[in-house]
Amino acid sequence: MIKLTNLTKAYGNFTAVKSIDLEVKTGEVFGFLGPNGAGKTTTIKMMAGLLQPTGGSVAIGGFDVQKEPLKAKAITGFIPDRPYLYEKLTAGEFMRFIAELYTMPSADGRINELLSLFGLSDWASELVENFSHGMKQRLVMASALLHRPKVLVVDEPMVGLDPRGARLVKDLFKDLASQGVTIFMSTHTLEIVEAMCTRVAIINRGEIIAGGSVEELGRLARMENSHLEPIFLKLTGGDETI
Ligand SMILES: Nc1ncnc2c1ncn2[C@@H]1O[C@H](COP(=O)(O)OP(=O)(O)OP(=O)(O)O)[C@@H](O)[C@H]1O
Numbered sequence: 001m002i003k004l005t006n007l008t009k010a011y012g013n014f015t016a017v018k019s020i021d022l023e024v025k026t027g028e029v030f031g032f033l034g035p036n037g038a039g040k041t042t043t044i045k046m047m048a049g050l051l052q053p054t055g056g057s058v059a060i061g062g063f064d065v066q067k068e069p070l071k072a073k074a075i076t077g078f079i080p081d082r083p084y085l086y087e088k089l090t091a092g093e094f095m096r097f098i099a100e101l102y103t104m105p106s107a108d109g110r111i112n113e114l115l116s117l118f119g120l121s122d123w124a125s126e127l128v129e130n131f132s133h134g135m136k137q138r139l140v141m142a143s144a145l146l147h148r149p150k151v152l153v154v155d156e157p158m159v160g161l162d163p164r165g166a167r168l169v170k171d172l173f174k175d176l177a178s179q180g181v182t183i184f185m186s187t188h189t190l191e192i193v194e195a196m197c198t199r200v201a202i203i204n205r206g207e208i209i210a211g212g213s214v215e216e217l218g219r220l221a222r223m224e225n226s227h228l229e230p231i232f233l234k235l236t237g238g239d240e241t242i
């Protein structure tokens with residue numbers, strides 16, 4: 001459902017993402033891990049069609065994001081690490097605006113359903129500029145789900161969410177995956193990965209250094225019955241930091 005082939009991004013002389021290959025199957029919850037500056041957001045922005053690769057390609061549901069951007073974007077929901085919103089719109093207006101971008105006819109029912117799911121029903125008529133960070137994050141998530149995307153690409157979903165919000169997102173993602181939605185998410189929260197992800201890849205300095213299930217990563221790091229944290233620290237090169 002998601003296929004990255006030799007995907008590369010150079011900023012001038014610096015190559016942030018180095019020829020990565022990844023495949024994510026339908027209904028998987030895929031965790032994308034790596035230290036700060038490893039290249040996660042750069043990769044995700046190329047998947048969402050926001051950043052032009054300098055080499056290789058991304059395909060979503062068989063559509064090349066570069067060559068058929070509208071078809072790819074029509075089935076993709078993108079949730080960025082920082083919520084960008086129009087401060088002078090109300091939550092309801094923002095949702096209607098996004099529904100119009102996706103040319104959804106009569107989206108009011110769906111909008112109400114999502115605002116309610118994310119605990120924002122009482123705030124529908126409030127200006128976004130008065131929202132807290134976590135409320136903005138919830139609104140961005142609600143808007144990304146409006147068009148019932150088949151693929152969700154998420155950059156650090158849990159940042160800024162309170163425990164109830166994090167729980168909601170965890171349950172929601174599992175539920176969506178069981179309905180056949182493919183989820184690709186970067187996160188630093190290893191408990192979330194252990195609880196949710198079917199497979200994981202670790203990126204370090206722009207290269208995929210390991211991939212597989214948590215158990216497979218444990219074997220790769222020669223750590224049996226281990227949790228993801230020591231495996232991650234070992235594979236990303238810091239035995240001394242354990
Ligand atoms: N527009 C840009 N111009 C130059 N370098 C950039 C640009 N955007 C990102 N980089 C560099 O690319 C590298 C990867 O950045 P990226 O944001 O993809 O990391 P990340 O894995 O998402 O990190 P974090 O965990 O901190 O979010 C970093 O070294 C960063 O400084």
Ligand SMILES: [Mg+2]
Pocket residue numbers: 040041042081155
């Ligand atoms: Mg990032």
